[in-house]
Amino acid sequence: MMKKMFIPPMLLQYAKNNEPFDNDSTFAELKWDGIRLIVSNMDVFKLYTKNTNATVKYPELHNPPIPKGTILDGEIVVLDEQGRADFEATNAGLRSNKKRKPVVFMAFDILYHQGVDVTGLPLVRRKQLLEETLMETEQYRIVRPIKGSARDFFKIVCQHGLEGIVIKKKDSKYEKGVRSWSWQKVINYQTAEVYITGYSKKEHSWLLSYQEGESVRSIGTMELGISKSARESMMPVFHSFKSGESKDYVFIKPVVRCRVKYRDWYKSGIMRLPVFEEFIV
Template sequence: MFIPPMLLQYAKNNEPFDGISTFAELKWDGIRLIVSNMDELNLFTKNTNATAKYPELHNPPIPKGTILDGEIVVLDEEGRADFEETNAGFRSSKKRKPVVFMAFDILYHAGIDVTGLPLERRKQLLEETLQETEHYRIVRPIRGSAKDFYKIVCQLGLEGIVIKKKDSRYEKGVRSWSWQKVINYQKAEVYITGYSKKESSWLLGYQDGERIRPIGTMELGITQSARESMWPVFRSFKSGESKDYVYIKPVVRCKVKYRDWYKSGAMRLPVFEEFIV
């Protein structure tokens, strides 16, 4: 049985907050997965049935009639989530590394829909239902301040945290303010080196010694006014083009925030913030 997962909002100004009615937990950097162990086992991402892809998650340590929500991750030697390895394994089974399912919610218990129960109670049922193994683990709320926890997460270079209302019901397929994510973004100053002919994206370059190193494309955060202000630059400083891109001389810099770097040297999920004048 597939259940559309409850989605998160970004916390205001991407800042953590404390409250007696909320708790925080680590945000694992992986792929969302619903483990449905009803009449038969099914592993659902948001868009696909991935049961056959992850045999290490077969025979889950939960009884029939259980549905869990969580994140699959590939862990590195230090126990950190390696998103690039997780994503590569999802795209291709060749040399795929084993995943771990990080369960943070329970949606069905003993064949009964428990999404209407408060999150605190669902967390209790999760603890009672799931026996942790090498490939199945529980994501537990931290004790103490979300603000302090976020500082530690940033110091360790982890993805971020999720702040959840203790009494929140599971809102299927809804992007709810009851769950808010705070992302550990990195910051950088980069050059705009071109734009896509087909998509609303800009090419980026990063100062590496005396050269400008290509670091991929940026789509997020670019406003209409920012695009309009760049058109005179695009026209005046065009340096060439290909089938898909128009290239411009690296004369304009901007500030971006991003998740991290891919092993290829590309910047992961850059978001435009402002031009550097």
């Protein structure tokens, strides 16, 4: 008897030094910049993000072009006019129904086929089953491996400003809920030099600002990549340049600079997912 079920998705590791690589035992595919989603069409149709039951949220994905007994893994995205993923619009749609734009489900794996768990099969075989099972529509599409070099593919992805690629072992099993080295992501990071203009009193985060002409503009907070030694070594410097404070933050003058890597910019002018790299002396 089939059941309605949530399967914790297999997670990605970062490729070493965030560099693409070529190997006969792997292939690469585009990493769509959206929200992970499990489409479960068992006894009852369900949609699951990593943390929530999202079935009611996305009516455009109801009546999927797959038979009963099928569970798919993939990414939901809102596409812009150029056919590129708009993460900000996708994320806003998850948080609020106001002016939510329709999403497209980009399927890259199949976990159940005809009611049978196929996660133990090699990825290449699961890809074949995915092609046989899913009839593509405007709302449901298949993510296919590219033919050729992952290194060359990543260069093209960067040229077009896309998020990155995923390099997967062809014989990899689907490891439920595991962050596995069988799937490695390579992200198209941007880099920038920014000012540290404050720090949180409660969390290990810094306020960042960006120089535009003669003025310095706030661009949000940074939590990633800040080591304990970096925090401790800079605290005396931060104290000496303190310019004020609020309930949650201590503000400092725009003197200390650092280099960060980041995904892109939100329309509001906030930097998306900055990661500390090094101080600029």
